[in-house]
Amino acid sequence: MTPREAFGRLLRRHGPQHWWPARTRFEIVVGALLMAQTSWARVEESIRNLRRAGLLRLEDLAAADLPRLRRLVRPAGLHRAKPRRLREACRRIRAAGGLDAFLAGDPGAARRRLLRLEGVGEESADSILLYVASRPVFVVDAYTRRLGERLGWFRGGTYAEVQRWFRERLPADARLFNEFHALIVAHGKRHCRPRPRCPGCPLLDSCPHGQTQVYPARDSSKGR
DNA sequence: CACCAGGAATGTA
DNA sequence: TACATTCATGGT
Numbered sequence: 001m002t003p004r005e006a007f008g009r010l011l012r013r014h015g016p017q018h019w020w021p022a023r024t025r026f027e028i029v030v031g032a033l034l035m036a037q038t039s040w041a042r043v044e045e046s047i048r049n050l051r052r053a054g055l056l057r058l059e060d061l062a063a064a065d066l067p068r069l070r071r072l073v074r075p076a077g078l079h080r081a082k083p084r085r086l087r088e089a090c091r092r093i094r095a096a097g098g099l100d101a102f103l104a105g106d107p108g109a110a111r112r113r114l115l116r117l118e119g120v121g122e123e124s125a126d127s128i129l130l131y132v133a134s135r136p137v138f139v140v141d142a143y144t145r146r147l148g149e150r151l152g153w154f155r156g157g158t159y160a161e162v163q164r165w166f167r168e169r170l171p172a173d174a175r176l177f178n179e180f181h182a183l184i185v186a187h188g189k190r191h192c193r194p195r196p197r198c199p200g201c202p203l204l205d206s207c208p209h210g211q212t213q214v215y216p217a218r219d220s221s222k223g224r
Numbered sequence: 225c226a227c228c229a230g231g232a233a234t235g236t237a
Numbered sequence: 238t239a240c241a242t243t244c245a246t247g248g249t
Contacts, residue, residue: 081245
């Protein structure tokens with residue numbers, strides 16, 4: 001199955017996702033910074049806390065005091081890193097003249113700028129480029145890897161390699177990349193768990209998951 | 225209880 | 238470069 005075919009099936013199955021789920025572009029950045037290794041529900045809860053506290057703006061977060069910030073975003077975990085990184089990122093974006101200025105220039109330059117922010121790795125940088133700056137950048141996350149591996153598209157590979165796999169097979173269209181990634185996540189949350197515990201997947205003929213063979217279990221002797 | 229979540233930084237070889 | 242480990246909260 002080609003990525004285009006998978007996209008069509010996912011879209012038919014789940015419908016348009018209207019990503020990124022956020023009220024403002026700045027909220028997307030905040031969400032990306034809080035997202036690492038936690039569930040989206042925890043990120044939403046943290047963002048609600050920030051909004052209720054009236055801190056959900058670049059200037060306010062840049063000036064917020066750390067103990068208060070720590071309390072508000074505590075649901076997102078990693079409390080020794082995320083609050084400080086969030087405030088520091090806001091300060092550097094502000095110093096650059098705001099979000100638009102920070103993301104200006106060619107995508108490569110903007111990406112390197114994002115990657116210099118502590119707490120922003122490749123996926124977060126690309127998510128911001130795609131969902132905030134509307135750049136045609138394919139975002140690779142855990143669900144993307146699982147879907148691709150279970151469909152036999154690729155096995156393992158670095159972030160750049162997986163990203164290139166998609167880029168070489170799809171038109172460089174920000175709207176397509178936006179919807180595709182959103183659909184992969186929406187689908188993955190239901191059907192692409194780390195260990196396939198979905199023998200009775202309801203999507204057998206109407207979604208990519210049904211076309212796959214079982215993904216081999218990870219070696220439990222080295223995990224933990 | 226074990227495992228996981230829309231990763232990233234750090235350390236090691 | 239390529240992996241392994243750590244981070245921390247809350248859900249299943």
